[in-house]
Amino acid sequence: MTTFNNFADLAAARIQMADARENTVEAYDGAFIEHTDMAKLSMVDEPMAADMPDADMVRGAVELAIGTIFDVLKDTRMEEFAQQIAWGMVNSFHMTARIVERREDDAAKKLGELVRHFDPSEIYAVELEETQEHCQTLQGCRESLEAMRDHASDVYHVETGRAWTATRGSQVSNNGVTASQVNGRDYLAARAKQKRDRLAPEGPMVVVSGGQEGWHDYEMIWEILDDIKARIPNMVLGTTGMRKGVDRMASSWAQKNGVNTVAFMPDRSHGNRAPFLRNEKLVKLQPVEAIVCEGSGIQSNLAQRLRAAGVPLHVRRLKDQMAQTEQSKMWA
Template structure:
C-alpha cells in the first residue's frame, strides 16, 4: 500500500505542475469517460461477468501527465532530447491503437446484439445470451472511451511540448466521449457520409480547406488567418491535404488547440501520378466555404486554380511573404 501512496503523491505533484497549462476540457473528458455503465463488467464472451470498477479518473489523468511529462523532462537539454518526441509519439500511438482494437471488439459485440434482437427467441438461453452480449458491449464501450480520453490528453501534452500535432498513422482519431478535436481520415469521412453514419466520422459544418508545401515555418501567419476564419465561422470543419510536415501539420496543430474537427485528404496512391489532382477535384466538390493555399508545388497551384474557378474565397500566401522564423513554438 505504501508503494501506491508514493505513486499517487508523486503523480499528484507532477500533475499539479502541468495541469495549469491544460484546459478544463480534459477534466470533462475524463469525468465523462471513466463512468460506471454497470456494476458488473464483461470483456469476453467466454468469461462470466465480474464486479470490477473503472480506474479513478483523477489517477488516470495524473498517470498520463507523469508518464508523458517525465519522458520530456528527463531528456530535455541533453544529447537525447530529439528522441523524446519519437518515444512519446509511440506512447500516444499505443493508446490510439489499443482504442481501435477495443472499438473493433465493441462493433462485433454490437453486431451480434443486433442479430440476437432481430431473431426473437422466447427461451431463457436466448435471453441470457442477449443480456451478456449487451453487458459485453457496454463494458467495451466504457473501456474504449476511457482509453480515448487518455490518448487525447497524452496527445495534447505532446502538442504543447513539441508544437506539433499527434497524428496517428492508421485510422481516424475520434472520441465519442469528449469534446476535443478529431482528426479524421478522408476514407472514413466519405464512407460515413455515404452511409449517413455518425457525426464523429462525418462531421457536419462549413468546410475550410488548407494546403501548402512541406517547408513552411510561419506558424503565426497561418494561425492568425485560421483564427479569423473561426471567429466568422465558429462551426467550421478543417480539411487538409494530409501532409505530416509544413502547412498541413501547422493547420492540424491549430485544429487540435482550437478543438476544431480536422479531416485529412491523403491522395489515393492507387491512381498513380494523378492521385493528388483527383484529390484536389474531390476537395472542391465538397463545396468549401473558404480556403488557404500556401505556395508549394504544382499540386497547390492546381488546387488554387480549381478553388478560384469554383468561386471559393481564397487566401493565397507565398513563401517569400513569411516572417522571420521564431525561436519558440506557439502554444
C-alpha cells in the same frame, strides 16, 4: 527551467499540472464509469465483479508517462528524441482504443442480429443479456482509452507546440472536449451513407494545403485561420494530410482552437493520379474558403480548381513569410 531534487518532486509537479487541466478532468470523469454492474470482456469468460480504474490515478499516470519523458530528456543530448518517443506513446493509446473499438463493433453486430431474430427461449434471453453486457463493457473501456489518448495528445501538444496526428484511422472523441481529427476516407464514407455521426463533423469546410519544405511562418497561417474562424465560428478544417509544413501548422491551430479536422490523404491505389483525384474530391465538398500555400504542382492544381469553383482563396508563397525566429524554427 524548474529543477527537481528527486523524482518524487517531479512526479508531484506533473500531477499538479494534470489537476490543472479542467477539460481533462471533465473528460476522465465522463469516461471512467461502469456501464454495467459486472464486467464482461469476452463472450467465453464469465462476468467478473471488477471496477473501472480510479480516474484521478489514471490521469496522473498518463501525465507522468508522457510529460516526464520531456522533463528528464530536456537540455540533454537526447532531447531531440523526446518528441518521437512521446509520439509513439500517444499512438499506443490510439491503436489500443481502435482494437477495442473493433471488438465493440463485432459485439454490437451480434447484438443487432439477436434483436432482429427474437426467440422466446431462456437460452436466447441469457445470450442477449450477456452480449449486451459484453458490448457495454467494451464501450466503457474504449471511451476510457480515448480519454487517456486525448490527454496524452494534449500533453504532447503542450510540450511540442504541435498537434499529435494519428497516422492510421480517425481520432474522434465522445466527450466533446478534444477536437476530432478525422481521416478523409472515414469522412467521405460517412457522407456517402448520409450518416450524421462522429465521423462526419458538421460545419462549413475550410480547406488548407501547402508544401512541406521551407515553411516556418506559422503565425501567418494562424492569423488567416483566426480571421476565418471569427467569421465562420462553426468551421471544419480540411487538410491534405501532410505531417510537415503548412498542413501541420493548420492542424495544430485547429487543436488549439477546438476545431474539428478532416485529413484528406490521397488514395495511393490510384498511383500518380491520387493527389489530383483527392483535390477533385475536396472541391466537390464545396468548401466555403481555402488557404493554399506554395508547394508543388499538387497545390497549383488545387488552387486552380478552387478558383474555377469560385471558392474564396488565400494564396501564400514562401517569400511571403516573415524572417525565421527561434520559435518558428520548430516548423521548418
